[in-house]
Amino acid sequence: MRSASKLIRPLLVLALLGGLLVVISGCGTTTADTARGRELFKQKCGVCHALAQAGTTAEVGPDLDDAFAAAREVGEDANTIEGVVRAQVEFPRPNTGHSINSMPPDIVSGQDLNDVAAYVGEWAGVPGAKPPEVAGGPGAQVFANNGCATCHTLAAAGATGTTGPDLDEVLPGKSAEKIEEDIVEPNKEIAKGYPANVMPQNFGETIPANELEELIAYLQEVAGKEKG
Ligand code: HEC
Numbered sequence: 001m002r003s004a005s006k007l008i009r010p011l012l013v014l015a016l017l018g019g020l021l022v023v024i025s026g027c028g029t030t031t032a033d034t035a036r037g038r039e040l041f042k043q044k045c046g047v048c049h050a051l052a053q054a055g056t057t058a059e060v061g062p063d064l065d066d067a068f069a070a071a072r073e074v075g076e077d078a079n080t081i082e083g084v085v086r087a088q089v090e091f092p093r094p095n096t097g098h099s100i101n102s103m104p105p106d107i108v109s110g111q112d113l114n115d116v117a118a119y120v121g122e123w124a125g126v127p128g129a130k131p132p133e134v135a136g137g138p139g140a141q142v143f144a145n146n147g148c149a150t151c152h153t154l155a156a157a158g159a160t161g162t163t164g165p166d167l168d169e170v171l172p173g174k175s176a177e178k179i180e181e182d183i184v185e186p187n188k189e190i191a192k193g194y195p196a197n198v199m200p201q202n203f204g205e206t207i208p209a210n211e212l213e214e215l216i217a218y219l220q221e222v223a224g225k226e227k228g
């Protein structure tokens with residue numbers, strides 16, 4: 001009896017440690033692909049959540065940088081935040097009242113969930129986080145930094161979102177003034193067949209005037225010119 005348990009115990013400890021090592025070494029590289037997680041986040045989560053590193057700006061759900069900034073500041077690591085994100089996606093908590101919306105369950109699962117949770121764990125609440133540089137000039141960068149691609153299709157930017165109108169279809173021929181109004185006052189004229197209040201209402205405050213000008217010039221230049 002005693003000798004058997006003496007043997008078994010170290011084996012158990014070894015097995016546990018082995019498991020732990022697999023978990024630890026798997027986090028960064030083998031089990032989760034955060035670059036893939038970023039793309040999935042933009043497609044699946046960015047329609048509702050702002051996250052600076054993803055360049056998403058939607059306000060349907062909480063801003064995930066704000067949600068995790070405090071945790072990050074007191075030293076919670078990426079793995080802890082990843083765990084919170086994973087739990088929320090698997091079992092969204094009931095609407096707590098600070099939002100008119102609840103989050104639907106199981107938006108992503110399996111490997112997709114691993115990748116998204118690891119990505120959010122890496123970046124949510126990191127001070128100064130911003131999206132990587134994109135090709136196509138300053139206007140293309142403003143488009144990328146503000147989550148437009150999450151909701152809109154624009155072939156020149158590689159954007160394939162379908163939550164809002166296809167910009168390649170609706171923008172050609174529009175004046176700069178009208179495009180500006182569409183962006184900074186989206187509820188003034190709601191595009192037919194689309195919901196109000198889904199396009200963020202605060203681009204007039206969050207996009208500086210010079211960047212707005214670059215964005216509009218870019219949209220006028222590229223919309224409808226490239227086939228996706
Ligand atoms: C249809 C809109 C919608 C989508 C899509 C969505 N969420 Fe949410 N999410 C919400 C709402 C609304 C809440 C706040 C619920 C509440 O009132 O507590 C929330 C809450 C959260 C929270 C908790 C934030 C906090 O304040 O603690 C996390 C984390 C989160 N979502 C992550 C994600 C991730 C990751 C995805 C993509 C896989 C995603 N969400 C997709 C609407 C959405």
Ligand code: HEC
Nearest residue numbers: 058146147148151163164165170182186190191194198199
């Ligand atoms: C969370 C989703 C979302 C994001 C992010 C978003 N939009 Fe929109 N957008 C919509 C929806 C939905 C509509 C249609 C309803 C409306 O008119 O407000 C729309 C409408 C528009 C229109 C008017 C289209 C038409 O048919 O006349 C333009 C232009 C536009 N968006 C540009 C942008 C740009 C540029 C950005 C980034 C700075 C952006 N949007 C970000 C969802 C979004």
